[in-house]
Amino acid sequence: MSKKNRKLFSTRSQKYKKSIEECTNIIATSPFWIQFSTTIKVVLNGSNLSSILCYGLGNFFESIQSKYQLGLLLTIKNEFKVKNCYVYDPKFTDAERTHLAEVGCDSLSENEEGKRNLLPGTFVYMPHCPKQLLNNLLWANWNKEILMSCIIVCNSIDQTVTSTLDRILNKYAYYVKKISPYVIEKKCCDNFIYDDVFNDMSLHIFPVEKFKELENIFWERGKEPMYDNDELEFITKFECMSFQS
Ligand SMILES: C[S@@+](CC[C@H](N)C(=O)[O-])C[C@H]1O[C@@H](n2cnc3c(N)ncnc32)[C@H](O)[C@@H]1O
Numbered sequence: 001m002s003k004k005n006r007k008l009f010s011t012r013s014q015k016y017k018k019s020i021e022e023c024t025n026i027i028a029t030s031p032f033w034i035q036f037s038t039t040i041k042v043v044l045n046g047s048n049l050s051s052i053l054c055y056g057l058g059n060f061f062e063s064i065q066s067k068y069q070l071g072l073l074l075t076i077k078n079e080f081k082v083k084n085c086y087v088y089d090p091k092f093t094d095a096e097r098t099h100l101a102e103v104g105c106d107s108l109s110e111n112e113e114g115k116r117n118l119l120p121g122t123f124v125y126m127p128h129c130p131k132q133l134l135n136n137l138l139w140a141n142w143n144k145e146i147l148m149s150c151i152i153v154c155n156s157i158d159q160t161v162t163s164t165l166d167r168i169l170n171k172y173a174y175y176v177k178k179i180s181p182y183v184i185e186k187k188c189c190d191n192f193i194y195d196d197v198f199n200d201m202s203l204h205i206f207p208v209e210k211f212k213e214l215e216n217i218f219w220e221r222g223k224e225p226m227y228d229n230d231e232l233e234f235i236t237k238f239e240c241m242s243f244q245s
Contacts (some may be wrong), residue, residue, distance in 0.1 A: 001027045016061045023071035024075060026068070026193075028075045028191065036188050048080070048081075051083075053118065055114055056115075059092070059093065066127075084106070086105070115139065116137070121150065127201060131155075133225050142221040148206050151204070152205075154202075157183050157201040159200060161177050182214070
């Protein structure tokens with residue numbers, strides 16, 4: 001890179017960093033955060049979060065929605081003193097990955113398609129992610145002890161199930177549909193100053209009382225979910241391999 005381009009790149013990165021800091025400050029001092037953090041504290045009831053897993057943040061250097069969503073991630077990390085914070089989006093640029101490392105987040109190097117085994121006590125954050133990603137995460141963690149110990153903030157499961165045709169749910173979100181009657185959803189994301197940043201999202205928990213009635217057969221899971229490559233928004237690991245080659 002020439003000296004001139006290096007300077008331009010560095011000035012641009014500084015500008016992006018500053019705007020992310022500003023968004024993080026706006027979140028951390030907002031009535032939205034007071035309500036959101038109170039909900040998390042009530043759910044945690046004195047226990048700690050072991051880690052954060054975030055999928056699908058998008059290009060936060062460019063997108064204003066993603067910048068605020070990153071601001072929320074960093075505010076949660078900071079307030080709840082969570083050291084381990086794993087982040088992945090196949091669209092991240094190298095500059096975004098560098099920025100994430102600087103703010104204490106580990107970018108995952110592979111597209112796991114959401115099939116990561118969660119540690120107990122993980123806070124999962126998937127802002128406006130494709131339903132296949134949540135379906136895969138549930139499939140990979142189809143275990144009541146794990147689910148009961150985790151919090152998932154993502155598009156409202158209730159809304160997804162009620163607004164999607166059964167045929168589509170069975171194909172792309174079978175586990176989302178199956179778990180939906182046993183989830184408690186807290187609508188805590190609607191009162192942010194901009195209505196396109198956290199809209200349609202909820203905090204989901206899986207309480208022991210809801211699972212009590214379930215027989216062991218409920219927890220038997222089928223084979224690994226796979227989807228066609230042409231599905232809008234969801235990026236498979238095979239697509240990532242073809243970007244790289
Ligand atoms: C609708 S966009 C949401 C972006 C941003 N969070 C927002 O609200 O504007 C869905 C995001 O999911 C990401 N995504 C798709 N497949 C993914 C995968 N396999 N793992 C993680 N993220 C994925 C896309 O790259 C995209 O950034």
